[in-house]
Amino acid sequence: xxxxxGVLLDEGLVxxxxxxxxxxxxxxxxxxxxxxxxxxDKHVICLLSAGNLGLTQSALSLIAEWATGxxxxxxxxxxxxxxxxxxxxxQALREVYEEDGESLQRHGTEFxxxxxLGGQIKGERPRLFHIYSAGNFxxxxxETPFFQIGETKYGKPVFDRILKQSMPLxxxxxxxxxxxxxTMRSNLxxxxxxxxxxxxxxxxxxxxxxxxxxxxxxxxxxxxQWGEGLKRVFIDIAPPDLDG
Amino acid sequence: xxxxxGVLLDEGLVxxxxxxxxxxxxxxxxxxxxxxxxxxDKHVICLLSAGNLGLTQSALSLIAEWATGxxxxxxxxxxxxxxxxxxxxxQALREVYEEDGESLQRHGTEFxxxxxLGGQIKGERPRLFHIYSAGNFxxxxxETPFFQIGETKYGKPVFDRILKQSMPLxxxxxxxxxxxxxTMRSNLxxxxxxxxxxxxxxxxxxxxxxxxxxxxxxxxxxxxQWGEGLKRVFIDIAPPDLDG
Numbered sequence: 001x002x003x004x005x006g007v008l009l010d011e012g013l014v015x016x017x018x019x020x021x022x023x024x025x026x027x028x029x030x031x032x033x034x035x036x037x038x039x040x041d042k043h044v045i046c047l048l049s050a051g052n053l054g055l056t057q058s059a060l061s062l063i064a065e066w067a068t069g070x071x072x073x074x075x076x077x078x079x080x081x082x083x084x085x086x087x088x089x090x091q092a093l094r095e096v097y098e099e100d101g102e103s104l105q106r107h108g109t110e111f112x113x114x115x116x117l118g119g120q121i122k123g124e125r126p127r128l129f130h131i132y133s134a135g136n137f138x139x140x141x142x143e144t145p146f147f148q149i150g151e152t153k154y155g156k157p158v159f160d161r162i163l164k165q166s167m168p169l170x171x172x173x174x175x176x177x178x179x180x181x182x183t184m185r186s187n188l189x190x191x192x193x194x195x196x197x198x199x200x201x202x203x204x205x206x207x208x209x210x211x212x213x214x215x216x217x218x219x220x221x222x223x224x225q226w227g228e229g230l231k232r233v234f235i236d237i238a239p240p241d242l243d244g
Numbered sequence: 245x246x247x248x249x250g251v252l253l254d255e256g257l258v259x260x261x262x263x264x265x266x267x268x269x270x271x272x273x274x275x276x277x278x279x280x281x282x283x284x285d286k287h288v289i290c291l292l293s294a295g296n297l298g299l300t301q302s303a304l305s306l307i308a309e310w311a312t313g314x315x316x317x318x319x320x321x322x323x324x325x326x327x328x329x330x331x332x333x334x335q336a337l338r339e340v341y342e343e344d345g346e347s348l349q350r351h352g353t354e355f356x357x358x359x360x361l362g363g364q365i366k367g368e369r370p371r372l373f374h375i376y377s378a379g380n381f382x383x384x385x386x387e388t389p390f391f392q393i394g395e396t397k398y399g400k401p402v403f404d405r406i407l408k409q410s411m412p413l414x415x416x417x418x419x420x421x422x423x424x425x426x427t428m429r430s431n432l433x434x435x436x437x438x439x440x441x442x443x444x445x446x447x448x449x450x451x452x453x454x455x456x457x458x459x460x461x462x463x464x465x466x467x468x469q470w471g472e473g474l475k476r477v478f479i480d481i482a483p484p485d486l487d488g
Contacts, residue, residue: 229474234473239412
């Protein structure tokens with residue numbers, strides 16, 4: 001399983017992914033699920049992936065090949081808007097489907113590959129997209145400024161309750177890490193390290209990236225403080241009258 | 245969708261269910277998903293149901309018919325242990341499968357009907373079971389003293405963090421209601437009223453039952469206090485250093 005989150009803020013973007021991949025409980029490995037394409041002062045493009053690792057890696061390889069080729073239409077480095085980048089990612093998924101779809105179907109395996117795409121191209125504001133297996137996509141709006149892919153449910157209530165687009169980057173990063181903590185507690189197939197990339201609007205460079213593993217003090221602190229805090233809130237609420 | 249929870253405590257049982265049933269978003273109705281069979285001083289048996297309403301209602305009708313019949317083996321009122329009651333519920337599901345399974349399959353509908361069974365029969369301690377569509381079941385243990393059926397994920401993190409088997413009944417009821425609040429916020433197909441039944445060990449009667457709807461003051465209080473409390477805990481945690 002996987003857990004990835006992208007949040008669109010007034011101040012920029014927060015993007016985070018776990019690193020656990022499993023093909024059954026006896027085959028667990030660590031793979032980065034975050035890819036960043038940076039051209040300082042031109043664009044910063046970040047992709048988070050979930051689903052079948054073979055399919056998402058294949059799509060990323062295609063995108064990388066196209067980025068070195070001459071065909072401008074499929075070259076993310078030549079895209080004028082993030083919308084065009086989303087189209088290229090969708091196109092890559094469709095090519096992978098052409099290649100692998102039928103064979104997967106014969107083996108009873110679902111074609112499951114989704115991406116969160118966030119970033120900024122000079123001349124545009126930062127934008128955030130959720131790209132589906134079919135290559136179609138939706139874009140984040142002020143009403144729904146975040147996307148999750150993979151194991152999304154355990155970590156959703158904290159976003160529903162707390163997230164505001166006006167939050168500072170670091171506050172949103174804290175919220176994202178709390179959401180990861182809730183998810184990792186309830187689903188063993190989501191695991192450390194976490195890749196955390198915070199992008200400041202109009203910086204057009206990768207300034208704030210960190211990887212957080214087992215030994216990360218902030219992560220263990222958040223786990224303790226959030227857990228203890230919830231218990232305090234719980235204790236402070238009066239119990240119900242059982243008879244109504 | 246549905247959300248039902250059963251918790252096994254040193255002091256007894258807390259059982260709760262929502263009341264929303266939907267067959268697509270344009271066909272939403274209210275159905276109780278909690279059934280209680282009580283014979284004061286002999287036994288108290290509570291069933292919570294999730295899945296296809298036609299199937300669970302059918303199973304409950306069979307159990308009710310069997311309870312008036314002569315065949316002792318299938319009569320829950322004559323069961324000497326909760327294990328035997330669980331077997332009867334399983335048997336009812338299997339009979340419904342015999343009747344409806346093949347036809348559902350032809351229509352591409354999954355045979356989905358699960359129960360949480362909690363209660364006490366004189367001579368035994370209170371026991372809690374999770375009964376699957378196939379009629380097989382598992383029993384709660386001190387390591388895992390709760391079961392959820394239906395839309396289980398949004399409301400699980402609070403159990404993982406806070407639930408203790410040694411909690412007083414009313415505290416566990418509070419936790420169950422917080423779990424319902426998280427679920428209802430994130431999934432519109434789980435809805436009020438909530439049936440809440442708290443069973444005191446060895447009471448062998450239904451003493452504490454209440455139904456909580458829109459106008460319930462405790463429920464709206466918990467929603468506000470939990471939400472505000474989480475925000476306070478969130479604010480009190482320092483944000484991460486974005487650069488590690």
